[in-house]
Amino acid sequence: xxxxxxxxxxxxxxxxxxxxxxxxxxxxxxxxxxxxxxxxxxxxxxxxxxxxxxxxxxxxxxxxxxxxxxxxxxxxxxxxxxxxxxxxxxxxxxxxxxxxxxxxxxxxxxxxxxxxxxxxxxxxxxxxxxxxxxxxxxxxxxxxxxxxxxxxxxxxxxxxxxxxxxxxxxx
Amino acid sequence: xxxxxxxxxxxxxxxxxxxxxxxxxxxxxxxxxxxxxxxxxxxxxxxxxxxxxxxxxxxxxxxxxxxxxxxxxxxxxxxxxxxxxxxxxxxxxxxxxxxxxxxxxxxxxxxxxxxxxxxxxxxxxxxxxxxxxxxxxxxxxxxxxxxxxxxxxxxxxxxxxxxxxxxxxxx
DNA sequence: TCCACTATTTAGGGTTCCCAAATAAAAATA
DNA sequence: TATTTTTATTTGGGAACCCTAAATAGTGGA
Numbered sequence: 001x002x003x004x005x006x007x008x009x010x011x012x013x014x015x016x017x018x019x020x021x022x023x024x025x026x027x028x029x030x031x032x033x034x035x036x037x038x039x040x041x042x043x044x045x046x047x048x049x050x051x052x053x054x055x056x057x058x059x060x061x062x063x064x065x066x067x068x069x070x071x072x073x074x075x076x077x078x079x080x081x082x083x084x085x086x087x088x089x090x091x092x093x094x095x096x097x098x099x100x101x102x103x104x105x106x107x108x109x110x111x112x113x114x115x116x117x118x119x120x121x122x123x124x125x126x127x128x129x130x131x132x133x134x135x136x137x138x139x140x141x142x143x144x145x146x147x148x149x150x151x152x153x154x155x156x157x158x159x160x161x162x163x164x165x166x167x168x169x170x171x
Numbered sequence: 172x173x174x175x176x177x178x179x180x181x182x183x184x185x186x187x188x189x190x191x192x193x194x195x196x197x198x199x200x201x202x203x204x205x206x207x208x209x210x211x212x213x214x215x216x217x218x219x220x221x222x223x224x225x226x227x228x229x230x231x232x233x234x235x236x237x238x239x240x241x242x243x244x245x246x247x248x249x250x251x252x253x254x255x256x257x258x259x260x261x262x263x264x265x266x267x268x269x270x271x272x273x274x275x276x277x278x279x280x281x282x283x284x285x286x287x288x289x290x291x292x293x294x295x296x297x298x299x300x301x302x303x304x305x306x307x308x309x310x311x312x313x314x315x316x317x318x319x320x321x322x323x324x325x326x327x328x329x330x331x332x333x334x335x336x337x338x339x340x341x342x
Numbered sequence: 343t344c345c346a347c348t349a350t351t352t353a354g355g356g357t358t359c360c361c362a363a364a365t366a367a368a369a370a371t372a
Numbered sequence: 373t374a375t376t377t378t379t380a381t382t383t384g385g386g387a388a389c390c391c392t393a394a395a396t397a398g399t400g401g402a
Contacts, residue, residue: 006389028349041391043350060349060398090286103278112271115261115311122310139293140286177358199380212360214381231367231380 004052007106010076011035012045013054014105016065017073025062079105082117089120089133091140175223178277181247182206183216184225185276187236188244196233250276253288260291260304262311 005013015034019026028046032039050057054069065073080101087097108116126132138146176184186205190197202213221228225240236244251272258268279287297303309317 008390029347037390038392039349040351040393044390087283087286090290092280092283092286096280096282100279100283104275107274107278108271109263109267111267112258112263115258115263118311119261119307121314122307122316126316136290136293140289143292145293145297179359200378208359209361210380211362211382215359 005072009045009049009054010072010106012042012049013065013069013073014076014080016055016063017070017077020065020070025064027063031063076105079108079113082113082120086116086120089123091137176225176243180216180220180225181243181277183213183220184236184240184244185247185251187226187234188241188248191236191241196235198234202234247276250279250284253284253291257287257291260294262308 012031012035015031016026019030019034023030028039028042031042031046035042046055046057046063049055049069053066054072055063055065057063083101083105084097087100088094092100123129123132135146138144183202183206186202187197190201190205194201199210199213199217202217203210206213217226217228217234220226220240224237225243226234226236228234254272254276255268258271259265263271294300294303306317309315
């Protein structure tokens with residue numbers, strides 16, 4: 001399942017996907033203003049996407065995603081959200097997180113996205129979630145772990161070692 | 172400090188940077204084989220980079236990075252390493268981590284890279300570093316945190332809360 | 343019907359990269 | 373040094389992608 005589509009095509013699909021969430025189907029004008037390009041550019045792209053069976057497009061009528069197109073639109077959108085969430089989680093400012101998500105949503109291998117998704121879930125669902133983040137924030141500020149090497153840590157660590165089956169920890 | 176260079180130009184700078192680490196200066200042939208392109212393509216690019224004062228290039232002589240070019244080459248390479256480290260840390264297979272790093276090393280905002288770098292440092296230097304990773308691995312496998320809600324955890328969490336100044340935790 | 347809005351076609355442009363073939367220069371070797 | 377081999381450069385072209393302005397055509401509401 002190699003990369004067929006240009007990233008720009010994916011942008012269009014994502015745009016249509018998002019527009020469709022609001023209004024049964026997208027019009028050229030909608031897409032044009034969503035992506036900040038001229039209508040003629042949209043029409044050109046729609047033809048391409050239509051040829052690739054990613055949208056159903058008939059002149060002067062409507063544009064809707066085919067199942068294949070919707071799948072891609074959804075995936076790209078999902079990646080966007082995942083990446084943005086991850087970046088925000090590690091304190092990248094929202095605006096930048098969003099911009100960077102726009103870029104890399106197109107580029108990453110499945111495995112990579114999957115792991116980022118896992119990481120986000122991991123941190124979010126951790127029993128000490130808000131804590132982890134606070135901890136990280138402090139680390140960003142002063143480069144140090146704040147609760148290093150005290151007794152309770154060791155107790156805790158050893159208790160986990162036991163749980164997950166590590167035998168010898170060298171502190 | 173906006174983006175001037177194409178990602179491909181950055182690839183060339185990174186290539187030259189890496190070649191220079193071995194052999195005072197890079198030759199057309201070296202770059203050509205490093206990037207898997209024909210010599211004529213290299214020459215063309217070298218001219219462009221020379222015009223932009225990113226390399227010093229005289230025909231039939233040598234190619235070296237200018238300070239400006241070296242700075243970029245180093246930055247891109249550094250990003251590559253950072254991103255790859257991050258991806259490997261979250262269990263993306265090495266090959267894929269490397270490929271994806273190749274792509275996104277060009278694209279991200281400074282702030283984003285900075286935070287990824289911080290994250291890697293944070294995890295690596297954590298007192299319970301290998302543990303964190305093991306923990307994450309398990310989570311990837313079964314989607315659950317393995318040491319949830321036991322007493323020792325709570326003790327640990329509260330101890331950290333105290334340290335970083337959180338008042339009321341709702342378990 | 344006529345206007346205003348939207349969509350489409352046409353024709354063209356720009357960027358970025360790449361390559362093959364011919365040529366030229368440099369290096370190696372006889 | 374002369375010749376061969378290796379490397380570099382120039383020239384000319386091309387493909388992929390995306391975008392636009394201007395002219396034209398279609399659609400729906402007043």
